[in-house]
Amino acid sequence: MQIAERCVASFHYTLTNDAGEVLDSSDGREPLAYLHGAGNIVPGLEKALAGRSAGDAFEVEVAPEEGYGPRVEQLVQVVPRAAFQGVMQLEPGMQFRAQTDNGPLSVVITRIEGDDVTVDGNHPLAGVTLHFAIEVTEVREATAEETQHGHVHGAGGHHH
Numbered sequence: 399m400q401i402a403e404r405c406v407a408s409f410h411y412t413l414t415n416d417a418g419e420v421l422d423s424s425d426g427r428e429p430l431a432y433l434h435g436a437g438n439i440v441p442g443l444e445k446a447l448a449g450r451s452a453g454d455a456f457e458v459e460v461a462p463e464e465g466y467g468p469r470v471e472q473l474v475q476v477v478p479r480a481a482f483q484g485v486m487q488l489e490p491g492m493q494f495r496a497q498t499d500n501g502p503l504s505v506v507i508t509r510i511e512g513d514d515v516t517v518d519g520n521h522p523l524a525g526v527t528l529h530f531a532i533e534v535t536e537v538r539e540a541t542a543e544e545t546q547h548g549h550v551h552g553a554g555g556h557h558h
Contacts, residue, residue: 399537401450403435406550408536409447414529421523429535436548440465443530450534460528466521473519474508481515488515 401407408429413422424430432438434447442464450456462468482488492507496517509516544551 399451399539401434401447401534401537404540404545405434406431406536406538406540406544407434407447407450407534410533410535412531414531416527416529418529421528431536431550433540433544433548433550438549440528442528443532446530447532447534450532450537452534452537455531455533458530458532460530462525462527465526465528466523467525469520469525473503473505474516475519476514476516479510479513479515 399405408431410424410429411422412420412425414420430439432444434444437444439447440460442460443458445464446456446458446460479488482494488507488510490507490509494505494507494517496503496505496519498519503519505517505519506522507515508518541551
């Protein structure tokens, strides 16, 4: 069976950046399972998986536009420390949920200088070319429930 719409595909992967540094991997874990066509993985990888079958192994490069998007400098802002009411200790790397005019946005503190706190709302991999080494381990038809819900369910059925 080939990977297509309304199929569940499972695969092992290693994700590296341009320098060859491993950013993420399924090594030592279960393969990643996703519902093809539901937007559960980055678009460039989903396109590269289409038509593949169990046992296929390949490498694919995904440009930022087909991955986590380009970096948007407007999502990097300096806000006053007072914006973090009730948080006693602020440190770079801390994550918060900010309310914006466009709805909630996850931000990470990247720098603190006095009362100025720099936050970044970009995905950590925005602007990064993604290099995947893939091994497809299984392809099956999605259940009606998986198709209706738009994601894979665990062994034995519904697990939310």
